[in-house]
Amino acid sequence: MAAAAVEPRVVVVGAGPAGSRCVEALVKAGIRPLVIDESARSGGQIYRRQPDNFTRSAEQLYGSEAAKATRLHKSFDGLQGRFDYWPESLIWNLAGNRIFVVRGAQQCSVEFSSLVICSGATDRLLPVPGWNYSGCYSLGGAQIALKAQACAIGAEVVFMGTGPLLYLVAAQYAKAGARVAGVLDTSPFYRRVAALPDLLANPRALYHGLGLTASLYLKGVPVYSGVEPLAIEGDAAAGVSAVRFRDGRGREKQLHCDAVAMGYHLRPETQLADLARCQFDFDASTRQWLPRIDRDGRSTVADIYLAGDGARIRGADAAEASGELAALALLADRGQAVDSQRVARLQQQLGQLERFARGLAKAFPWPHQLAAQLADATVLCRCEVVTVGEMRSTIALTGASEANRAKAFSRVGMGRCQGRYCANAGAEVIAAATDGDICSAGRLRAQAPVKPLPLALVEVAPEDWLEVSAEGVDPVLKPAEAGL
């Protein structure tokens, strides 16, 4: 095999805050890592960069986080030439110590000596009748439209769900001049009060969060807490026309809009860790399955490290800390000397940020009882167009009480997204229908490819891509960005 010509590499997946800091620590220690990221440019989700010919300032793009974004981008750009970088490249599978990467219609495989997975997170979604109409987006999708393309998902947008991003993205829309028809939070206000002691672990973030809410109030955006989403109104042809919900006092209300952005905090992207056969544990506080890691980010599989939101939802600052920490763990495991004081400091910082993250999870809990009670007619799996009622009757007929089994019979989770959007709610429906607890409903096992894979793939040798990335001028070095 041609690939044997390339020595096993230290590979970092993801060039968000976790991956960027990981790369920095590795390069400082004299390693030349290979960085693979699906996006065209580094920065990850929160510090996503705009395309080349866009000229908004860092303040416009990242608000209160502009300085951090700029520092991170500069660090990454400043190290160019000291690592190999494959942007727009997706690791779609791995086996043993070999990763398989697709870029366009080309595929190439490389052996790794160590692999740090910094794959980030996506929105956790809760089905609601009508969420399959055009005009419905995840909060992440809504934010990407704004950050990357400077466009809004609609002229009049309702933000619905829970979590800090609900307020963040709504505020970003309001600031960008879009009309925010309302912010609907399923979490009642008292939860946030109860979570205050933990939230004080990161006063700066708490302060910014409160600032966001205040900015929405100041702009006259209606903000409701403790809501129950009832339906997204509209039709298949014209898309979304309104959101119907019950407010905190049980009154039915309706907000007109032409787009809805939804999200219920985040879920880690764990397919690669799963394909690498890392062990997972159920985390009762977030009702999610998480890959098991030690405090430095070692997974249960040798040579595989997990950092950032792909391991635990802890936010961007924690992503930076955990990325560096994973790099230091990797170096230590290779027998290289590491600064133990630095390690201790990062661990301590991470501990504090984890407390804050726990506070957020308490303040904005996943409304699992809403998932369990979804009306039969609600589409549960959008890819396969399977309703909650169909899932329930499949469970009743077959006795399936576990997610993979229920998927085999009902097709829920079998479509393009492979359950990334429906699995959380699906597990709640299964648990409720079988009287089982959510833990025994299990989790969908990841199956390759991580994202849909073109059948037209042509295999190339890694040397082909390594040459290009070492010699080619990377777009991130272009002067257009110098103003940042």
Add this chain to the structure above:
Amino acid sequence: MKQIASDVVIVGGGIMGSSAALFLRQRGLSVTLLERDLIGQHASGTNFGNVRRQGRPLYQLPLANRASAIWRRAKELLDTDVEYIQGGHMRVCYRDRSEMVERMESYARDAKELGLELELLSAPAIHKRFPFLGPEVLAGSYSALDGHANPRLVSPAFARAAQRLGARIEENTRIILVEKVGEDFQVLSEAGTVYTAPNVLITTGAWGNELASQFRETAPLTSFGPNMSVTEPVPYCIKPSVGVFTTEEKETVYFRQIERGNVIIGGSTRAPGFPNTCRTHVRPQNTLSQLQQIRRLAPGLGQLRLIRVWSGTEGYLPDWQPIMGPSAVAAGLYYAFGFSGAGFQIGPGVGETMAELIASGQTSIDLEPYRPSRFSPEVG
């Protein structure tokens, strides 16, 4: 200790065990079906779903025909739609393997006498009728009465039908010991329950040796996982299931489209099975070789994207034939395992044949090619 008695204990709830359970109940015998994991979870629920007779050795055709008749009435028999589509099965060979044409022709002549009608097609006819096949396709053999079904649904449907007729079915019940004590067998589960019966049928697939070896009837069984993939859905237009006839494992690919629109692709190099963990992992290299080969067979598929790959653990014997028939050592003990990658279509026929054999002591199907002791002349 808990004891449960029946006429027949079946160990292993794949398609063999669950269909045997139904047919035994239809013959009035009491049945306990014991499955280590979940019904149909392994090879029977993860396979490609080909319900094809052609390509099987001629001596297997009586069994395949018997199964074929059951497939055709599956909906009524099981009171469930198992998505059996009799869209035909096409077997094709490539231009650079023209020697296969003659083999297809002689197979078609012989198969006809055994009740399998095959229509031979030359390149122009094929490309006219199945325009999605690639230019490398030289000739084909079409079986109109074959097709495909949804493997995820089939074995559980058999088990439910058997249950409705009174079969006792226990999942998550791993059998660790089968012993003959006097006239009866004692079948012991890991949890400590003893199931007794004068007849035991071992249908434990790739794991057949665990219990067969307790009777010194160890078979040379190995385990593999064929590669499976599925594309995103596209408008439904391909009725038959199509496969390549070749002597090269890498080239052996096949595909079918389901009404939902997805195209299911199988074949090319297999991966080793991991019977100890009960999991198979698709080797990414094998997915790549499968993609390359499927584009030769049906170039248009190259425009689609795969959304998932999977595999399953299957037991193979050196002659690609199962271990099927009575034990040579213990009267009342029967085997049907190791179906070597092709047990889905014949599954219901195997179930019916084993039920017939156990209930009446004989069967119209010649079981000699599958004799359990054929690899160990010293036994029996």
